[in-house]
Amino acid sequence: MIEKRPGLTFFSHVVLLIGVFIVGFPLYVTFIGSTQTLEQISQSFPMSLMPGGNAIETYKAALFGGFTSAGSQIPAAGPMLWVSLVSALIITIGKITISLLSAFAIVYFRFPMRNVVFWMIFVTLMLPVEVRIGPTYEVVANLGMLNTYAGLTVPLIASATATFLFRQFFLTVPDELVEAARIDGAGPMRFFKDILLPLSSTSIAALFVIQFIYGWNQYLWPLLVTTDESMYPVVMGIKRLISGESYTEWNVVMAMAILAMLPPALVVMLMQRWFVKGLVDTEK
């Protein structure tokens, strides 16, 4: 804001603080919960907002598994985090690769039915996984991909959103650059690799963040295609803890939620600079 009015500044800060509080407080409660013992959580009402002393034990139990005081088993989060990480990475990298190549084809090559192809891709934008989940499950099951990384990731890779985004970006690249590259003797793939890829780096970074979180947060699809515990992603793991047999180990649930939050948060923080740049400016 260019105007300098103390009242307005105060008001906007209040709004921002409320926003931060709404987002931040549940996170804080989750963290506090993960440092207390189950007794501390269940016996005090409302629950204490001061950190407890049980953090190390709780996180150990969440990460490596163990037994509750009542004797039920806590599944280890470690392997689940690994499954989540691998499938999120496959989804992200697969999506970006395929969208880059298909956008490249649509923008720079004149093949028959080019527009039809583009519109077909565009129409799939309107069909998210949830809509086509029945037939997709059928296909994956028939191909024997249940309980595999392929089953977890391949159906989520094809992406119209990213193709569309890259198409729009490629259209803004001046034609003269293509022509200059042709005169310099760069073939199509060379042009793609040497010029188009570096120019799209910020968009790629932005998409990486968005798609990584998308892949990491998948719940419904893994629920369908995995029956083997070793292929459960961490988001499913949290849910399974809550529906535990005797009673819920809330401190472990909280710890696992924090653990599950860390990798996407890390990705956002590490790529923040690029990410914001990719969304805000188009460097030409």
Next chain:
Amino acid sequence: MSSISLRNVVKRYRTGKTELQVIHGVSAEVAQGEFIVIVGPSGCGKSTLLRMVAGLEDISGGDIAIGDRVVNTLEPAERDIAMVFQNYALYPHMSVFENMAYGLKIKKMPSAEIQQRVDKAAAILELGHLLQRKPRELSGGQRQRVAMGRAIVRQPKVFLFDEPLSNLDAKLRAQTRLEIQKLHRELGITSLFVTHDQVEAMTLAQRMIVMNGGKMEQFGTPEEVYSKPATTFVASFMGSPPMNLLKNAPGGKAGQILGIRPEHLDIGDAGWALQVETVELLGAERLVHVKLGSEGLIIRTHEDQPAPKVGSTIHAQPREDRMHWFDAASGQRL
């Protein structure tokens, strides 16, 4: 270094069933080492013609040869040309050095030789201190020089310039014009230079091609084009203010057009009787807008001569040897 031959070059665009012809059979022979300017109003096909030589546009008919080699079907990179674009088309993510070296790197030239060629070009263009900068950190003039550097390092047979000066301000344009001339003298590479600016055309060209509506109107030295325009279009396009064209000139036959440049009309006591409409002072000279019957014309006089009064009648004598006669129907010089 190489000659260029254009033999009846034709360009057609096909959109659906309609066909649009934009270049109507242009033929020209450019000698080795010549600096040729292609000039014309926007939409006359001059850029298209250049891009056909570059290989960026297909040739619909005729032949283009560089040296002894017909290049119609060759890729741009195989034609041994270099091109400077209007907006320079520098690769934004590469440094100045990488921009200039990119074409050589693709040719798999040893890096020592790349380094040597880039250094040499940078020295000629005074870019030595900028080699590690990115294009966005450069001024317009510097970018323009990088674009020229990228062309020079290739050591091509032909330079192609597509309005390279039009994004520069007036002062820089004049300066760069001189630099291009100097560069051409030093390297002696055959050059085609496209512009819509007649001053650029007159000052740079050894010979110039004047184009209009996809046709070549005249191909000659700047002196020839200025003093012996081949058509009424050339007469009216070159020169500022342009040549006066009179349909009903005294002493002319029906169906003939008289062309006379504003500076070739001498105000005096004898000659045509002219009505003064307005007078403009441009510093060293004065433009007198007059009427001869119903036709308007312009006379250029020195500022030290007395200014005619607006509304008065003056007399002016056209110089016999500077009168140009054109056929009214075809526009051709008679």
